[in-house]
Amino acid sequence: MALSGLEIYKLLPKTNCKECGQPTCLAFAMKLAAKGAELSACPHVSEESKAALESAGAPPIRLVAIGSGDQKFEVGNETVMYRHEKTFYHQPGILVRVKDTQAADAVVVTVQQVQNYSVERVGINITLNGIAVENASGNAQTFAKCVELVRSKTDMPLVLMSQDPAAMEAALAAAGDSQPLIYSATAENWEAMAGLAKKFKAPLAVYAADGLGGLANLTDQITKAGVADLVLDPSAANVNSTLASLVQVRRHALRKNFRPLGYPVITFPSRLASTTEEETVIAAQHIARYSGVVVLDNFDPTLIYPLLTLRQNIYTDPQKPIQVKPDIYTFGDPGDKSPLLITTNFSLTYFTVAGEIEASGIPTWLLIADSEGMSVLTAWAAGKFDAEKIAKTVKTSGIADKIGHRKLVLPGFVAGMSGEVEEELPGWKIAVGPREAVDISPYLKGVWSPD
C-alpha cells in the first residue's frame, strides 16, 4: 500500500537542507508520493526510514523469479482477488516432478516430454515451465546426480525438493547458478536453508505444518535473516482446507498488506489426489485460485492440454480479448478465382477458422473485419459485425483488386443478414457458409464456386 506524502514526511530528517533538490523535506515527500523522485536523492535519510519506505512501496505480493535465462518465469505481484477487477498478471508455472529414485532413462524421458511439450492456442504457443526434482532417496549424492542429469538435458527452471540442507546444498551445486526454487524451509531447517538461499541466490519455498500462523512466523524470521525471495506452500490436509488457505493467503496480502504472507504460492495437487485424473481436477482449481507454481506428478498430454488452456483463459485480460490484426489473410497461394471468406478479429474465431481452411488445402482469401476482438455472434449482437461493417471492410481492404469474382462467404451463424450485406455491397453476391468451422473444408471442396 503506497504511503501518502505526509506519512513519508514523518520518516524524513525534516531539516530542509535542500540537498535533494527540493526546497523542503515536505516538498520532497510529496514528490516521492507522486513517484516523481527517488529516495536515494536524499543523502540524510536514516536506514530505518529507508527500510520502512521501501517496504511500504513494495507490491503486496512479492514478484519472485524462478530459474534463470530465457525460460525463467516470474510469479507474484498480483493486485486483485477477482480477475474482473483488473486482471491476473503472472500466470502460474506448471512443472512436472521426477524423483531421484527413478531410473535415469525414465527421468530423461519425462524431462524431454516436458521440455518438448508445446501447443498452439489462439496463435500463442503455450508450454510447461520446468521440472521438480525430489530427493526421494534421502541420499545427498543420488539427489545431486539426478539434478545434474536433469540439468544436462534442459535449461528449464527447476524446483529442488528436499528437507535435508546437506542434500540441498549438493543439489544446488549441481544445478549451477540456475536459481532453482529451493523446496523447502521448515521450522526445523530454516536457518540452514536460508543460508543456502543466500549463498546460491536462489528463491526459497517455505512450508509450515501448523498452518498460516506458523508460515507467517517462519517467513518473518527468514526475511530477517536476509532472504527476500520467498514462495509459500500453504497446503493443508484436504482439498477444501487448501482452498481456504489459498484464499486466505491472498486476502492477507491484498486486503491487509500483511507482509509475512505477501508471497506467491506453490501447490502440489497430487498430494490431495488418488488418481491422475483427480490430480488434474485439483490442479485446475489451484490454477484458478491463486497458485503461482503448480507441481504435477504426472505427464499426460491429455491432461496437460486442458490445464494449459485453462491457465490461458484465466490469465487473459478481461478488458482486452486476444485479437488478430484486421487484414486480408491468405492460405496457400490464392488466385483470382479462389474463395473469399469473412470473419471477425477475435483470436479464437480467427484461428478456429484458419485451422479449418488450412486443413482443406484449398487456396483461400480470408478477410478479417475489425470487430474489437469479439466472436461472430457476440460482434453481431453488439453491432460490430453488421452489414455496414462488412461492406466497409470489403471496400477498404482492397480485396476487389486481387480477385476476379465478386462473391463473399459469410459465417453461417449470421445468415440472416445476407440480404442487407447484398444491399450494402452492390455488384457482390453474398453466399452463406456453414455455421461451424469444422464444416468449412467440405464446403470449400464441394459447395463453393465463384459464380
Place this chain on the structure above:
Amino acid sequence: MPVTVQTPVEKWNGAVREVTLGATKADGGTRGRTVTVGGSATLPFLHFEGAIPNRPVIAIQVQDIDPLDWSPTLRSAWGDVTKDVLKWAAKAVDLGADIIALNLRSAHPDSGNRGPEEIAETVKSVLGAVDLPLIIYGPGVPEKDNEVLVRAAEVAAGERVAIGLCEQNNYRTIVAACLANGHVAIARAPIDVNIQKQINILMSDMGLPLDRILMDPTTGALGYGLEYSFSVMERLRLSALQGDGMTQMPTICTIGDEAWRAKEAKVSQGVPEVWGDFAKRGVVWETITATTLLNAGADILVLRHPQAVENVRKAIDQLIA
C-alpha cells in the same frame, strides 16, 4: 515476538436464496425426493466464512430423440439407451444423478418437429419412469419452446420441475406456465450481470416468487469463453452476498452442451498430437469446465458423460467435506 495471524473473514449482508426442485406426495407431487440448492452465505466452499447449507448438485442430460450428432465418446459411453428416453433416464438415475435434465430436442424443426401433444406424452412417461426432480428444456427455438413447454408444464403440474429457457425477449409465456402449474423457471442471460438482473426482475414482476427462479448466466466451455462465465458468475455471487436480492438466485450451468461442442471433444482426426488421447479428452474437457465453474458459484451442473459425472461428484465431495 511471534506474528499473529487472524483468519481474514469478510462480512456479507446477503446469501444465495434456496430453491427446491421436485415435489413429493406430501407437497402434491409424485417425486421420490426433492432437491434444494443455494443458500450459501459465503463465496464458493469457503466454509470458514459462512454457512453452505446445500451442496451443488448434478443434473444428467437426456434427450427425447437419439442424438446422432453427439460425440462418439458420448455415444459409446451411453450405448443403446439413447434410443429410448425412458431407459436413458433410468440409467442416469443409476449413475447417481440428483436431477434429470430432459431436453425436448424432438420438438426442434430440424429434428422431428414434434408437437405439444406428443411432447406431453413424453413428459408424462418420463415422470412415470423416474422419481427424481426434473428440469425440462425446450428445443431452443422461441416459438416451439413456448408451444411445447406450456403443455409440458401442464402435464407436470404440481411436480415443481424447472423449465427453461426464459430469455430477455422471450419469457412471458414460460413464466406464466410456471406460475399456473407450480414450477420453477430458468432465466438465461448472455454472460452479462445487468441483463441477468433485468430478466430476473421482469420474471419476478410477473408474480413468480423469487424462490422459483434459477439463473443461467450462459456457459462458455474451457477454451471457448470459460473465463467470461467464470468472471460473470463471480460477480453475480459477490453481488448476491452484498445483498442484491435480484442476483440471489442459485446458478445453473449447461456444461455438457458447451463442453461437447468444443472441437477438442468432437474431433478425433487431423488434430495436433499434443492434444492427447481422444477417448479421454472430451471427458476431461467437460470435467474441467464443470469444476472451474463450480468454484465460481455453480449450484446445478448439467452434465452429459457418465465419467464426467463421477469426476465432478468427487470434486464436490472434496470441496464440501
